[in-house]
Amino acid sequence: MTLLLLLLLVTLLDSSSACSCNGVTLPGGRGECRTLYKGRPFCYVNKDDCSDEVKSTSASLYWSFSACPSKDSSCPLLEPSFDSIGTCSSPLSCSYGRECCCGQCGGSKLADCDPSEGVWYISHTDRCFAGCPADVQSNGCKGGYQIYAGEEDCCSSDFAPARCCHTPASEGEEIYEFCS
Numbered sequence: 001m002t003l004l005l006l007l008l009l010v011t012l013l014d015s016s017s018a019c020s021c022n023g024v025t026l027p028g029g030r031g032e033c034r035t036l037y038k039g040r041p042f043c044y045v046n047k048d049d050c051s052d053e054v055k056s057t058s059a060s061l062y063w064s065f066s067a068c069p070s071k072d073s074s075c076p077l078l079e080p081s082f083d084s085i086g087t088c089s090s091p092l093s094c095s096y097g098r099e100c101c102c103g104q105c106g107g108s109k110l111a112d113c114d115p116s117e118g119v120w121y122i123s124h125t126d127r128c129f130a131g132c133p134a135d136v137q138s139n140g141c142k143g144g145y146q147i148y149a150g151e152e153d154c155c156s157s158d159f160a161p162a163r164c165c166h167t168p169a170s171e172g173e174e175i176y177e178f179c180s
Helices: 002-018
Strands: 043-045 062-064 093-096 099-101 104-106 109-114 119-124 145-147 155-157 164-166 177-179
Antiparallel strands (some): 043 062, 093 109, 099 104, 109 119
């Protein structure tokens, strides 16, 4: 009985830690616990991360109340500009915008406050830069690709042989794709 309760507690703690904001904000600063809906702060989350998630009216987004444990965020509602000197006084890292890649969404910009200088440093996240991890099949090809006779060094699209291909890879290896 004690073991069962301990397992249940670990499962609950593990699932609650997975529920977190993904960094997406929409125009007007909506999201990231900065705005209220039905009197409570909310943020956008990745699908299946939170037990109370709700599909948003904005395409491909989900939101949650439980990902916002406190009533407010210290981040500015709207994205600060790089030249807004003297507008930050404590170390903060705030996400703004929306960028989706590999089935996950997050902020497209990151604003970091440097309190020693009182300035915001803005950077683009470029979350799609490294590409998506490949789902590699036993033949080394990602899903939707196969090796055709005479093309052993190329995994071609099932849709159109040799139109787009990539080199066969092992599990976890980066796949580089090229198209003709």
